[in-house]
Amino acid sequence: MSTATGYNFAYLDEQSKRMIRRAILKGVAIPGYQVPFGGREMPLPHGWGTGGMQVTASVIGEADKLKVIDQGADDTTNAVSIRRFFAHTAGVETTEQTAEATLIQTRHRIPERPLKANQILIYQVPIPEPLRFIEPRESETRKMHALSEYGAMQVKLYEDVARFGHIATSYDYPVMVNNRYMMDPSPIPKFDNPKMSMMPALQLFGAGFEKRIYAVPPFTRVESLDFDDHPFEVQSWEEACAICGSDHSFLDEVITDDNGSKMFVCSDTDYCGDRVAQGFVGSAADLPIAEMETEQ
């Protein structure tokens, strides 16, 4: 049961939840289409994940186990606050382990560990409209979606090719969902884009400031835009994670002193911790920072 007195289960009132639930069902029925909804005020500012929180509040039940990540990490301010918010208002169990969670609210990453059926991944979305920086008028972007008129985005990617010789967009990389709607995958690195396609878990997206909800059902094709002669590619690193030695996960660059020394570590803390527990070690295993991570 809820541990906070004076609030409904999971903070939102029942009528708001019903409205959001109906929007989620429409979003699932029309994959990639942005459903407008009556965004509610949440007790934290827009930009801190209010859209994702409203979706989570409408979906979550007493039996759920919630994981919240921010840039892959369970222990950053945003993730800790949101996890505590739902532990407090819904009394649900929380976890840092991807495999154990039934609901995962995320800011800007998809966990490295493949998600399973019956898990729900909820993205916090700042700007849901992929065409917004090309066409600022909502009335126009609505028409572009209605007519599948997506040439402008191909031109934008082509401008990258003309200027840099390759597609330089590295996050927020536009995708086509089920071969119909162009969708903003939220600012996840394009490294994560391939994970969205045919994922066994349900993916829900909530944009609080822009008041939009959209969804990708399980086993739905999600394709990143590209050209025949410039196929879609994900980032790769020459380095491996300094803590767990992983050479296949998304790495963050960490500056370690004032002399420009740096190390690369997994952005997904749960995945990295798991690997360390399994005995994998990285190049920095003898540094104090790695010991600190291992002790946790």
Added chain:
Amino acid sequence: MPVSSHELIAGFAEPVAASQQVFRAALKVMSEPGTLVETDYVEQAPKGLDLSTWQLALSLLDPDTRVWLSPTLAANDAVISNLRFHCQCPLVDAPKEADFAIALHNELPDLAELNWGTAEYPDRSTTLLVQVPGLNSAPFWTLSGPGIEQTRTLSIAGLPETFCADLIKSRQRFPLGIDIFWCCGNRLTALPRTTAIKAGMTEPSQNDKETC
């Protein structure tokens, strides 16, 4: 029509938890079309409504949703009184004006009579709830599309042929379309507008052991 208090029955015993659980069942079947789910959060439904239809109504309907009822349900005092009392949903006469339409399998409106949404706002369509006499996973229809890894089979009893044909054909108008919840006893499934339907050779049987 006023609410007849002698027709009123209890709703969810625990409205917050039950609404959430029924929504999750609805979300499950809408995101994995053709999956059969059973919901048991009420002991009885108003006479004329199946348990699953009633639970969906309690979970999803409120004063913001206009509801159309098929003729038998619209003339049923128990159904109307309980919907008005528990959901406070306005009832409308034309299916086109409805956000949700609740129909019996033998009183289905023409798909064309419902609201399909607009090209800019395909979400403004009517969601249809249909009560059918049999619902199981026998291979009458073969389903494919988002939410289905390969294919899934589904058998729905008691549907008029013209309605089935219209439904199969309606997929050509995507993203416009009608999302349908199918209800039978406490059993529930859904076919959103994205699900492609291939009709099979055998007729769905109402006497099948698997029916509800």
